[in-house]
Amino acid sequence: MAGLVRKTLADMMREAETRGLTQTGKNPVTVIRVPDFEVERSRWTLDQFREIYAAALKDVSWAARSIELALLTAQRREDIVSMQFADVKDGFSFVTQRKTGVKLRIPLAVRIDAIGLTLEDVIKRCRGSVISKSMLHHVRRHGPKKPGDALEANALTRAFARARKESAITWEESKTAPTFHELRSLAARLYSEQHSPEFAQAILGHKSASMTATYRDVRGAEWVEVKLAR
Numbered sequence: 001m002a003g004l005v006r007k008t009l010a011d012m013m014r015e016a017e018t019r020g021l022t023q024t025g026k027n028p029v030t031v032i033r034v035p036d037f038e039v040e041r042s043r044w045t046l047d048q049f050r051e052i053y054a055a056a057l058k059d060v061s062w063a064a065r066s067i068e069l070a071l072l073t074a075q076r077r078e079d080i081v082s083m084q085f086a087d088v089k090d091g092f093s094f095v096t097q098r099k100t101g102v103k104l105r106i107p108l109a110v111r112i113d114a115i116g117l118t119l120e121d122v123i124k125r126c127r128g129s130v131i132s133k134s135m136l137h138h139v140r141r142h143g144p145k146k147p148g149d150a151l152e153a154n155a156l157t158r159a160f161a162r163a164r165k166e167s168a169i170t171w172e173e174s175k176t177a178p179t180f181h182e183l184r185s186l187a188a189r190l191y192s193e194q195h196s197p198e199f200a201q202a203i204l205g206h207k208s209a210s211m212t213a214t215y216r217d218v219r220g221a222e223w224v225e226v227k228l229a230r
Helices: 002-018 046-056 061-073 077-081 119-126 153-167 182-194 197-204 209-216
Strands: 092-096 103-107
Touching: 046 061, 046 153, 046 182, 061 077, 061 119, 061 153, 061 182, 077 153, 103 197, 182 197, 197 209
Parallel strands: none
Antiparallel strands: 092 103
């Protein structure tokens, strides 16, 4: 909370500077020490991902599709549920991140070897017996929602939580179990290893390498291999 308050105040003072309401270069928040904190949410390993993914495959069809899209595109929940088939053209999937406004052209040929799928494979899987504009959509009536209606972001969270519970993985007592958002971190690590950190930064839509490095931090979840130079 202290870190969030400091960041909010810093943003407010920067805005005040741009509007000429305070002296440039005199942001008082910059002299406040950044509070130390330990992230309590667990990262997950590739083996743990496979267990949760296997559980999702037994749930409603879009549960597994949402996980596949999240891993292949490395995007946030809100961007994933907004993906439509019309956004796919000329060999690319066009994504405008709702949080940042960053515009991405993700090649359909992008592939993660660890799961043996390309983005094009996943998009084809999203086309089922129900006609819909949205890649992720209801396949049966759910309250006021009709088959073909787009899913809401919270639906992805709930489906993921079910799969995580069914997997019976035991998480560290001092940390909370990983959420759907952690797929973005796993994608960053897999793409960095398979391609490069620069590729991971581009597909995540990050403006700085330091932000991507934060997502690539395994937080002690995996052994780091020391590779010999060739």
